[in-house]
Amino acid sequence: MLDTVIKNGRVVDGSGNPWFKADIGIKGEIIKKIGDLTSIESRKSIDAGGNIISPGFIDPHVHSDLLCTIPDIHKIKVLQGVTTELFGQDGISVAPVSEVTKPIWQKQLSGLNGDIGDWNWLSIDEYLSFLENSDIIGNAAYLVPHGGVRTLVMGFEGREATQEECVKMRELVEKGMRQGAIGISTGLVYPPNVFSNKEELIEICKGAAAYNGCFVVHIRNESIHSLEALEEVIDISRQSGARLHVSHFKIIGHKNRDKFSMALEKMEMARNEGIEVTFDQYPYSAASTVFQAILPPWVHAGGSLKMLERLRDSENRKRIEEDFASNTTFENWVLSCGWENIVITSVMTDQNKPLEGKTMVEIARSREQKPADAAFDLLLEERGNVAMTIHWGYEEDVELGLRHPLQSVGSDGIFGGKPHPRLYGTFPKVLSEYVRKKKILTIEQAVRRMTSAPAQMMRLKNRGLIKESYFADLVIFDPNKIEDKATFDHPLQRPIGIHDVFINGVHTVSQGNYTGTAAGKVIRRD
Known part of the structure; x- marks a missing residue:
C-alpha cells in the first residue's frame, strides 16, 4: 500500500521535457511509482485536478x-x-x-x-x-x-x-x-x-x-x-x-x-x-544586502567594531564621502545607483523602525543631514545591523x-x-x-x-526531478x-x-x- 497518491495532475518533471499526465505514488520518503495508479491502494489520495505537479x-x-x-x-x-x-x-x-x-x-x-x-x-x-x-x-x-x-x-x-x-x-x-x-x-x-x-x-x-x-x-x-x-x-x-x-x-x-x-x-x-x-x-x-556594504573596504579592516570606531571620526567620514563620490576600485553602490535608490529595509532598534521602507534621501531630509552623514549615524545607532534594498x-x-x-x-x-x-x-x-x-x-x-x-x-542525488x-x-x-x-x-x-x-x-x-x-x-x- 502506498502512503499517498496524487492523481489527475500534469507532471512537469524538472528535466525541461513537455508535461505529461500521470499519477504519483509516495511511499515513505520516496516517489515509489509514476503512472496510472487507479487500481493501487493508498492511505491518502489527492486530486490535483489538472494542476501542475513539479519537483520541489x-x-x-x-x-x-x-x-x-x-x-x-x-x-x-x-x-x-x-x-x-x-x-x-x-x-x-x-x-x-x-x-x-x-x-x-x-x-x-x-x-x-x-x-x-x-x-x-x-x-x-x-x-x-x-x-x-x-x-x-x-x-x-x-x-x-x-x-x-x-x-x-x-x-x-x-x-x-x-x-x-x-x-x-x-x-x-x-x-x-x-x-x-x-x-x-x-x-x-x-x-x-x-x-x-x-x-x-x-x-x-x-x-x-x-x-x-x-x-x-x-x-x-x-x-x-x-x-x-x-x-x-x-x-x-x-x-x-x-x-x-x-x-x-x-x-x-x-x-x-x-x-x-x-x-x-x-x-x-x-x-x-x-x-x-x-x-x-x-x-x-533591485538588490538587497547589509547596509554597511556601501562602505569602502578600508573601513571594514579589523571587523565591525573597528568599522564603527572609524565612523565616529570626522576625518574618516570625510574620506569615505570622497570615496562615495569618485572611487571605482570597490563596489561603490552610492556612485553606481545614487542615494535615492537605496532603501532601508531593516533596523534593530525601535526608535529607527519608522525608517524602514524609506530611501536614504528621505531619511537625510527628515534628519536635516547630508545622505552620507545620515548613513554614518544610522550605522552607529544600529551598531551596523541595518539591511537595505538597492534599485x-x-x-x-x-x-x-x-x-x-x-x-x-x-x-x-x-x-x-x-x-x-x-x-x-x-x-x-x-x-x-x-x-x-x-x-x-x-x-x-x-x-x-x-x-x-x-x-x-x-x-544533489535523487532530488530535483520527478522520478x-x-x-x-x-x-x-x-x-x-x-x-x-x-x-x-x-x-x-x-x-x-x-x-x-x-x-x-x-x-x-x-x-x-x-x-x-x-x-x-x-x-x-x-
Missing part, C-alpha cells in the same frame, strides 16, 4: 542559516514551493568559528542572518548536527564560507594572506568538505573576503575541488569592473578545478548595462573551454538573464523588517510574470531552472492562478496558487496552508 523548488542562494530553526518565520519559503535551500552564502556564515571569532561573527551577521541567541557550535559538523536536531521545515545543504576559514587563520586583518596562511585556509576548507559541506562560497565585496587576492582564492578552491565541490561566488564587482571581476573567478575555476556558480548575477547601474550581454558571452566562452559555469538570478531589478537596473536585463539556459532561480531572500519582496515572492513571480503573462519562458523551462538545474550544480526512487519533494500549483503578492511597499504578503507541498514524503503544505510539520533533512556531501 531548490533555492541556491538564501540567508536562512539561523532562522530556518524557527518554523513560524521560515514557513514563507515552503509556502512558495521551496523544499531545499543552500546555506553558507557570500563567504559570511555561521560556521566554522572559534571562541574568539564567534562573538564577532554573531554581531556582524545579525543583520543578515538574524539572531537566535548564542551559537552552541564551532565546527561545520557541529552546526549541521545542530540543524539535524532542530525542527527545520525543508532540506538544507551548506557551503564552507571563505570568511569563516579566513578569520580562523588570520582574524579580521585587512591584508592579503601569506602562502602559509593560504595553505592553512585550504586545509580548513577540506575539513569542512569532509564534514558535509558541498562547496565553498565567497563574497568578494564583504569583509574579510574583500581583502583576498586571486592566489588565495585559487588555493582555497583547490580544497573544494578535491571533494568535487562547487565555488559559489558574489564577484568582486557587479558594476563598472564587472567583466574583469567575472574573468577573475573564471580563471580561479580554471586553475583550481572547482566548478563555478555566480551568485545573483546582474550588472549594477544604468550606465553599465551594456556589460550584461558581454558577461553572458564570457560565461558561454568559459563553458566552451570546458569550465563548468552557471549562475543564479532573482526576478527583480540597480532595468527589467529588460532581468528578462535577458531569465532567458539564458545557464540560469537558475535564486531568491537571496533576507528576513526581517520590511524586506525585499523576493523573500516572499521569487518563485511564484517567475511562474506568473515570466511564464503566464510575458511568456518569456515555458512552464517546463521555468521549472527546470527551479529544480534540476540547481540540483545539478549542487550535485521513481527520488525523494518525494513535490509541489502542486495552479499555473493559471499562481502569483506573487509581495511588493516593495507591502513585502510581507504570501503568494497564491500553490496548493500542496511535500517534503521527503511529508504533506507540508495542504490547500495552501502550512501543516506545522518539520520533515527537512540536512544534506551532507557523501
